[in-house]
Amino acid sequence: MTIDLTAGRPQPADSTSTAAAALRELASCPVHLRTDPGYDESRLAWNRAVEQRPAAVAKPKTAHDVSRLVRLAAELGLRIAPQSTGHNAGPLAQRGLDDVVIVRTGALSSVTIDSVRRIARVGGGTIWDPAVTAAAEHGLAALHGSSPDVGIAGYSLGGGIGWYARQLGLAANHVTAAEVVIGDGTIVRADADHDPELLWALRGGGGSFGVVTALEFSLFEIPSAYAGLMVFDISRAEEVLRRWSTWAVEAPDQVTASFRVLHLPPLPDLPAFLRGRSVVVIDGAVLASDDRADRILAGLRSLKPELDTFLRVPAASLTRLHMDPEGSGSGISGTAMIRELPEAGIDAFLSAVGDRTSTSLMMGELRQLGGALSHPADGGGAVSHFDGQFLAFGGGPVMSPEVALQVGADAAAFTRALAPWTGGRTYLNFVEDAVDTRQGYDELTWRRLSGIRSAVDPNGVFAANHQVPRLYEDGRPSR
């Protein structure tokens, strides 16, 4: 089931189809036009609730293929939207794709580990799972997130909050270099010595600055972690959230955790004791000795969860700790940066998602922020910390247009319910609607990002999910 988020938009002019056909003729890689049999399969986003119908879908195999695509698009009056997986395809589709060539970077997938320098180099379309596995062979860990098949580029360019975040910060701040095709088709390297301003923008500024064809980032000596999850019946949600939210603010930086209300479907592949149930799940990872981790978790364990799997595990297993859907998903969501969560905020959160009879949301989550996420990182990029104590996320699966309307309304209600406790900059990686990107940055940072976009993409060739506009000479934003 897909929902046409572009319904009602004007159909693309014939000139766009002609331009797309010319691009295909001259490109050095496969390009699927709307009339091609391969188009429907190649345009599918990871989030199947998003219907994306671009002018064409290109599948480059090399940086030179990308460079040629960008040059051709610029000449033919088309735009280029890099997309690794389509985990955050919604905002891109909502912005309109009639003149856009989506560049699927999946074939630019490679992983090289330099275990001496503790640096990973990956292709621009690589997902987390193979990189984490390769790093683990050297006893090293990357700052991946909760999903094994999120694209490293999209995640890292937007920030990147994972299980080590309160100790080591955002993934973006540990990106050491990027190879990028910019607006004139040039392939540039951005690192500390070459174009550090572009590197700064790519560390949190998102995908508005070009197509990333390779990324390098730091790895950490983390062979294992003390990690797992605790499960409670939904009837205990209030008691557990009160304890967790206080614990989360006071906990040392060594732990990063999440609190979730889950309304699970009666699926046969779920363990019998969870099938069709509503539960509270706390999961997380502690970077400390077993003894120290036990002391850190004691306040939660004293709540006597019905299941407690926390123990020492290989670091690589953390990509599946959160049990995020793999391969594809289909959802609509809402998010909010939470300054603090007093009793009334806890009540509001649980009123919005705690009762499955009154919401279509399958999940309401609070990610623990603070620690290294609460202060600017040394030499950090456009996003290097957050103002809130928690990051809220609520979402539900979408199986039909009617359900989509309901889930959309409930996701908006979830965000609205938390509004009195919301503050600071939004985390754009969690935003699945097209919004003004000013929400994600302070004014100075946003202006600096706009200036960099104007420099690397003066003609506005690139389209991004969370697009930072170019600035006109009079300082007004453009597309």
Ligand SMILES: Cc1cc2nc3c(=O)[nH]c(=O)nc-3n(C[C@H](O)[C@H](O)[C@H](O)COP(=O)(O)OP(=O)(O)OC[C@H]3O[C@@H](n4cnc5c(N)ncnc54)[C@H](O)[C@@H]3O)c2cc1C
């Ligand atoms: C199930 C799930 C779990 C998640 N877990 C986490 C988590 O734990 N922590 C967290 O911080 N975030 C998480 N996210 C959010 C995730 O980081 C964003 O959705 C991110 O944008 C996904 O990147 P992608 O490349 O997979 O998606 P895409 O939709 O392919 O890309 C999103 C945008 O990134 C940019 N982009 C992607 N690839 C390139 C490239 N090669 N060059 C230039 N720009 C590019 C483009 O602007 C693109 O529109 C999760 C999302 C989902 C759906």
